[in-house]
Amino acid sequence: MKKLSKKTLNKSFFTWFYGNLTCFSQEHMQTFGYLCAMLPVVEELYDDNDKQKEAMSTYTAFFNTEPQIGTLVVGMTAGLEEAKANNQPIDSEAINGIRAGLMGPLAGIGDSMIVGTLIPILLGIGLGLSTGGNPLGAIFYIVVWNALMFFGMKFAYFKGYELGGKAVEILVGEQAQAIRDSIIMIGTIVMGAVAASWINIHTAWVLPGGGELQKTLDGIYPKMLSGITVVFCWWLMTKKNISPTMVMLLLVVIAFVGVLAGFFNPGLSY
Amino acid sequence: MDISLFQAVLLGICACLSSMPGLGGTTFGNYTLGRPLVAGLVVGLILGDVRSGIIIGAAIQVIYIALVTPGGTVSADVRAISYIGIPLAICAVKGMGLDPATTQAQSMAAALGAAVGTLGTVLFYGTATMNLIWQHIGWKAVERGDFRKLYVVNMGLPWISHIICSFIPTVIITMAGAGMVGIMKSYLPMDGIAMKTLFTVGSLLPAVGIAILLKQVVKKGMDFITFFFGFTLAACLGLNLIATAIIGSFFAVINYKVIMAQNKKTVVAAGSVDDDDDEEDI
Numbered sequence: 001m002k003k004l005s006k007k008t009l010n011k012s013f014f015t016w017f018y019g020n021l022t023c024f025s026q027e028h029m030q031t032f033g034y035l036c037a038m039l040p041v042v043e044e045l046y047d048d049n050d051k052q053k054e055a056m057s058t059y060t061a062f063f064n065t066e067p068q069i070g071t072l073v074v075g076m077t078a079g080l081e082e083a084k085a086n087n088q089p090i091d092s093e094a095i096n097g098i099r100a101g102l103m104g105p106l107a108g109i110g111d112s113m114i115v116g117t118l119i120p121i122l123l124g125i126g127l128g129l130s131t132g133g134n135p136l137g138a139i140f141y142i143v144v145w146n147a148l149m150f151f152g153m154k155f156a157y158f159k160g161y162e163l164g165g166k167a168v169e170i171l172v173g174e175q176a177q178a179i180r181d182s183i184i185m186i187g188t189i190v191m192g193a194v195a196a197s198w199i200n201i202h203t204a205w206v207l208p209g210g211g212e213l214q215k216t217l218d219g220i221y222p223k224m225l226s227g228i229t230v231v232f233c234w235w236l237m238t239k240k241n242i243s244p245t246m247v248m249l250l251l252v253v254i255a256f257v258g259v260l261a262g263f264f265n266p267g268l269s270y
Numbered sequence: 271m272d273i274s275l276f277q278a279v280l281l282g283i284c285a286c287l288s289s290m291p292g293l294g295g296t297t298f299g300n301y302t303l304g305r306p307l308v309a310g311l312v313v314g315l316i317l318g319d320v321r322s323g324i325i326i327g328a329a330i331q332v333i334y335i336a337l338v339t340p341g342g343t344v345s346a347d348v349r350a351i352s353y354i355g356i357p358l359a360i361c362a363v364k365g366m367g368l369d370p371a372t373t374q375a376q377s378m379a380a381a382l383g384a385a386v387g388t389l390g391t392v393l394f395y396g397t398a399t400m401n402l403i404w405q406h407i408g409w410k411a412v413e414r415g416d417f418r419k420l421y422v423v424n425m426g427l428p429w430i431s432h433i434i435c436s437f438i439p440t441v442i443i444t445m446a447g448a449g450m451v452g453i454m455k456s457y458l459p460m461d462g463i464a465m466k467t468l469f470t471v472g473s474l475l476p477a478v479g480i481a482i483l484l485k486q487v488v489k490k491g492m493d494f495i496t497f498f499f500g501f502t503l504a505a506c507l508g509l510n511l512i513a514t515a516i517i518g519s520f521f522a523v524i525n526y527k528v529i530m531a532q533n534k535k536t537v538v539a540a541g542s543v544d545d546d547d548d549e550e551d552i
Contacts, residue, residue, distance in 0.1 A: 015421075017295065023408070023424045024291030025401040032408055032424045039417050053415045060412060067296050116486045119301065120335050121515065126307050128511030130328045132371065133321030137328070138311035142302055149297045178529040182522035185496055188487050189518035191335075191480060192500025193511050198332040199476045200373050223505040227498065229474060233481035234488060244345045245388055247478055255470035259463060266374050266469035 002045055002085045004161075009078060011040040013157045016074045017150070020067035029064035034074065041078045045085040055081065058092040065103045066110020069171075071153040073102050075160025076167055083164070102168065109171060113180060117187035119145070124194045199226035204265035271361045273317070273448045278441040280316045281353045284309070285440040286432040289349035291397065293425075293432055300348060306331040306383065309352030317360060322370040326359050327352075329376035330383035332476040336483035350390020353440055355383035358447045365451030366460070377472030384475050393435050400431035 016037035023032040035056065042055045058081075065073065077095055084090050122141050130137030160167045170176060203225065205213040217224045236242045236250070258264040273281075287294030288304035302308055310327015314320035334351060359379035360370075368375040408423035458464050488494055503509045503517060 017297065019295065019424050021291040021296050021300070022293055023401050023404055023428050025398050025405055027402060028405055032405060032420065035408075035412070036420050036424045039420060043417070049415050052417065053412075056412060056417060060409075112486055115301075116336050116483060119305075120483055123305065123307055123331060123335055124511050125515060127328050127331060130307065130310075130324050133324045135311050135314075135320055135324055138308045138324065141305065142308055146298060146302060149301075153297070174533050175530070178526050178533070181529060182526040184487055185525050186515065186518040186522045188484075188493075188496040189500035189503075189521070190511060190515050191483055192497040192502070193504035193509065193514035194332065194335065195477075195480045195497075196501045196504035197511065198329075199473075199480070200377075201473050201477070221506075223501070226477065227501055227505075229477040230480050230484070231494065233478050234484045237481055237485050238488075244478055244482055247481070248384060248388070248475065251474045251478065252467070252471050255474060256463070256467045259466045259470055264466070264470040264473075266377065266466055266473075 002082060004041060004044060004078065004082050008040045008044045009158070009161060012037050012074070012078055013071070013154060015040070016067075016071060016157070017153055020070070028062060030067060030070070031060065031063050033067070034063045035059050037074050038077065038081070041081055045081060055084075055092075058095055061096055061100070063099065063103065065107040066114060068114055068149055068153055069106050069110035069156065070103075072156040072160040072167055072171070073099060073106065075157035076102075076164055078157075079161040079164045105172070109180070113183065117184050118148070120194075121187050121190050124190045127194060127198065195226060195230055196223050199223070199230070201225040201229055203263055204267065205263050271317075271364045271448060271451075273357060273361065273444050275441075275445065277316050278445045281313065281357055281444050282437040282440040284312055284316075285349040285353040285436040286429070288352055289347065289397065289432070289436055290344065290394070291401070291428070292349070292436075293428060304348035304352055306334060306352050306356060309356055313353065313356045313360065317357060319360065319364075322360050322364065323356065325370040325376070326363065326379040327356055329379045329476075330356060330359070333380055333384055333479035334387070335479050336486070344391055344394050346384070346387035347390035347392075347394045348387075349436055349440070350393055351383050351387035354390065354443050354447075355386035357444045358386065359383055361448040362451050362454070366455060373473070374469055377469045379472070380475045381468050381472035384472075393439060396435040397428075397431045400435065401428055404428060404431070 016033060019036050020030050020033035024030070038056065038059045042052050046052045046055055059077075077099060080090055080095050080098070084092075084095070122145050126137035126141035128137065129140055159170065203214050203217070207213055207216070221227070233247055233251075236247050237244065242250075255264060284303060286292065287299050288309070290296075290300040290304065292299035292304065294300070294303050303312065306327045307324075308327070310323045310325070310331070311320065312323075313327065314323020317323065330351060334346060334348070337346065337348065356379075359382045362382060363370050363375045363378060366378075368378070370376075370379075404423050404427035407427070408420055411417070411419035411423065484497060488497065500514055500518065503514050504511075509517070
């Protein structure tokens with residue numbers, strides 16, 4: 001009965017934690033990170049070079065997902081490889097099937113939960129703490145983000161190793177879905193506050209009667225122009241499928257026309 | 271304000287570590303050092319002006335608050351935004367005699383950061399393409415069964431890609447760019463159309479960053495209610511971000527309980543239906 005040592009599992013985890021994207025190319029995105037993470041596992045399970053070659057060939061298939069949540073898959077395959085070495089009914093094809101099947105769904109969950117929600121919430125709070133050039137915001141983000149990810153990924157790796165195929169339940173079960181939905185809600189509310197605090201769109205337009213348009217707008221709903229601009233950009237990207245870069249270029253045109261028309265005026269001079 | 275060779279070299283090393291795909295690793299490189307908020311602190315320390323660094327980094331951070339790179343396609347390059355854009359923005363703001371804390375200075379930084387970030391995507395594709403060479407060496411090693419070489423391929427050789435695509439461009443552009451501010455100042459007056467447009471663009475750009483994020487969570491108009499709930503808390507009630515996060519968590523807990531209660535109800539209902547309709551199911 002072969003059993004992977006704690007030391008080997010740790011080595012595999014750290015190799016993935018650091019090296020999941022270091023040798024990225026468009027052709028093989030995380031494949032080399034994966035191969036390196038599996039190497040300590042394979043070396044401990046098989047003594048003979050031919051068997052090592054055969055085992056490693058499983059992991060030469062293309063791999064790409066959200067690498068932080070993808071740690072779960074690496075842990076799972078370490079567990080499955082151990083089972084395979086102990087002659088349990090599992091082969092390379094089954095391992096690769098699981099890997100390929102999880103890549104897409106985990107990328108979706110990771111991109112929306114980690115990159116699209118957790119990071120913006122932490123950055124939003126960090127921005128709030130940075131007022132006036134205070135370094136506390138950046139320090140808060142560095143400490144909290146790295147601690148959450150390091151322990152989170154370590155947990156995912158070892159859960160994946162212990163539970164094998166069943167580990168996926170943690171992420172896609174009914175309860176997980178409800179938690180995800182609720183966390184996204186916090187993210188959306190915080191983003192609303194970030195938008196209101198950090199977008200400052202003002203008009204310099206003077207109304208025919210002599211009043212300032214900006215004051216009138218503030219009376220209706222403060223920061224109205226900022227809110228409208230966000231919805232407008234969202235509409236262009238979501239409903240019209242325009243790329244972010246094109247939206248930015250369009251804003252350059254709008255700014256230029258707005259300045260010519262006197263709608264925008266930053267009011268500066270040397 | 272000038273950037274010395276030593277300072278440029280430090281910025282260049284940070285560029286190698288922080289990019290996607292970078293040598294600081296995904297979590298600490300790309301998602302920590304590469305975030306403009308953190309880079310503001312780092313660049314501020316390197317250039318000896320932490321306050322300006324943080325304020326300008328934060329202003330640029332809003333545009334890139336949700337920089338997702340699905341399937342390895344990027345619309346902006348973090349190393350360029352953070353370690354070329356931020357130093358240049360600090361030089362520009364100080365060279366023009368603006369106080370970094372003003373909205374105008376932040377608009378200018380945002381416009382510069384976004385321009386550099388978009389142009390910088392060429393660095394991303396350069397690095398990724400050059401890594402193909404090391405991967406080719408890696409495949410040869412796998413065929414031979416010389417697996418130890420994989421570590422060199424994955425974590426050593428990509429340094430060469432980064433020296434060429436991250437380090438050298440950062441050193442050259444930051445050193446040359448710092449001197450450009452004087453030229454810009456004499457040819458482009460602040461009250462001219464060009465500069466007015468630049469500042470206006472900078473004030474509009476953060477809206478794109480927020481919209482990129484909302485693209486993922488807001489599918490229909492109704493979903494905007496959650497967003498404008500947070501917006502109103504800050505805009506009308508003047509709550510700060512921590513207070514908003516706490517209020518948001520409160521509603522999230524309620525939301526979670528509602529969903530779980532609904533799930534339970536469905537299970538019970540489905541269970542009772544199953545009992546009656548066993549035969550029809552078969």
